[in-house]
Amino acid sequence: MRSQLLALSLLLSSAVAQTTVFTSNFDSVVPIEITPGTAAIAAVEGFAGLGPASAPFGGSFLRSETGNVVTLQLAGLPAHNSIRLDFLFAAIDSLDGQGSFPSGDFFRIGIDGGTVFRESFANAMASQIQTYVPPVGVELARFLDLGFGGPGSFYTDSAYWFGGDPQFANIGHTASTLTIEFVIEGPGIQPLSDESWAMDNLKVTVDTTTFPGSAVPYGQGCGPVLTATAPPRIGLPLPLLTTQLDGGTVLAACVVGASDAVYQGIFLPRALDPFGMPGCFQLHDIALGTISMQLFGTASSATPIVPQDNVLLGAVMYMQVWDAALGVNPLGFLASNGLRVTFGN
């Protein structure tokens, strides 16, 4: 139930956005962001028209021999949590699938030095093993003569729309720079006249979903007033300020909790009159610890750093400051209002 509520609050508080950071239809020159190696712009031949109606193969594409690395480098990306790749993939001529030479033709996509995709592709013979199993809607053609080597013999071709494969839709990534490598590698590398591959309509988008973050006062204090003087955001300081402390305050601490509903089986808020704190209330549990605060006369402050952790985005915590002030009431403690803190980015 709690996790469902959390998921609901995430949905309600986030603003979902995809920002395109690179796009090319390869119809003129190789974009400057791409280091092509031996790859070159080539007419799409019989691939023309295959693909989603909004962006099918057309004009020309970027065609590479096997064994050659095509590198896309981007910088200055907006803040994001994941990236998405969308492109058309042409498996041209006698790619040989998994195995040993001439087989062993693996299309690999590397991101920032790690591998996010590595699958073999086979066009030459029905007996060859292609490890890539496309989801519904991704395979556009298989074992057809679409140009280049052939027609016929081992030189049939296949086409795929990787934008339709969910594994390319939500790749975790947060850095402001991005390096993507595309290569067919493995023991089966052969010349351009025998086998090759191409991409068209390459688009890279980043998920710039934003969570605004907030610190909202709630509940009744018995003197001290707790506020946050900047919005709670991951990776940044969260300045907390308590004012209107008793003049005799000797110690102040901010308690952090996970629930404003219940504490040790007792429903909250709990009146603290029976404990010698008349007019005061406990407003949340104490599950998440305590932050000590620095005293300045009748004010206190603390500036904890919120961890740079996306798990916190949209998460809610509760804060209340307790001040020790001898003689202010029978127990010698005052409690502030609560602060309902939702972490943003």
Ligand SMILES: [Ca+2]
């Ligand atoms: Ca094109």
Ligand SMILES: [Ca+2]
């Ligand atoms: Ca062919």
Ligand SMILES: [Ca+2]
């Ligand atoms: Ca091969």
